[in-house]
Amino acid sequence: MxxxxxxxxxxxxxxxxxxxxxxxxxxxxxxxxxxxxxxxxxxxxxxxxxxxxxxxxxxxxxxxxxxxxxxxxxLMFKRIGRVLVPRFLFYAVFFTSATAMFTALSLIYEGLRGFPWIFALAMCLITSAIMWIETFRLWRRGVT
Incomplete structure (x- = not known):
């Protein structure tokens, strides 16, 4: 090869x-x-x-x-068993989980409020949204 x-x-x-x-x-x-x-x-x-x-x-x-x-x-796909999934799926799941954990922690600890919290949450949400959009684009387009 x-x-x-x-x-x-x-x-x-x-x-x-x-x-x-x-x-x-x-x-x-x-x-x-x-x-x-x-x-x-x-x-x-x-x-x-x-x-x-x-x-x-x-x-x-x-x-x-x-x-x-x-x-x-x-190159943009990963084989899991018999299924080809977009590599962005792993990043999308990671950033969505991070956003959920960040939100949960901020609700539990009330000291995490204000502009830094809102900015960090906005960055997590934007990154998560971009990763999911790219994942669906690749999945819809397929491999060809």
């Missing part, structure tokens, strides 16, 4: 994502059916492209995707 990032696009990227999400090695005909190709040779062509780039390996059960860290189209 090359040192740089691999650029995948279009149908080859869709085939790769399908193989990443598959829980087991897949065959050419399985890829053909899942992608809606008219012939197995089209599926084999895209699988061969992935093999040549070192993103897929062939074993006795079929073809298996081996990782997504070198695919530039997937």
């Amino acid at each position: 090359s040192e740089g990032k691999t650029e995948l696009s279009g149908t080859t990227l869709r085939v790769y994502i399908y193989m990443l999400k598959a829980s087991k090695p897949v065959g050419v005909r399985e890829v053909q059916r899942a992608m809606g190709f008219k012939s197995p040779s089209t599926a084999l062509y895209h699988i061969t492209k992935l093999l040549d780039q070192g993103l897929v390996v062939k074993d006795e059960d079929g073809y298996r995707a081996i990782g997504s860290s070198s695919v530039s189209s997937l």
Whole structure:
């Protein structure tokens, strides 16, 4: 596999994502059916492209995707099991939790009032909102 990032696009990227999400090695005909190709040779062509780039390996059960860290189209996504989630999701959850904890602490300890508190809360809310907006944008746009 090359040192740089691999650029995948279009149908080859869709085939790769399908193989990443598959829980087991897949065959050419399985890829053909899942992608809606008219012939197995089209599926084999895209699988061969992935093999040549070192993103897929062939074993006795079929073809298996081996990782997504070198695919530039997937840099903003993290694979959790069979699901690809935007990396911003982790930041969004963190900042939302921090905002909730900050608000709870300020309600418990009444000394945390005034301009510094309002400014800090506003920064937490704005950061949290930006992270959630970026997460939904990436999720809606998808990987392609």
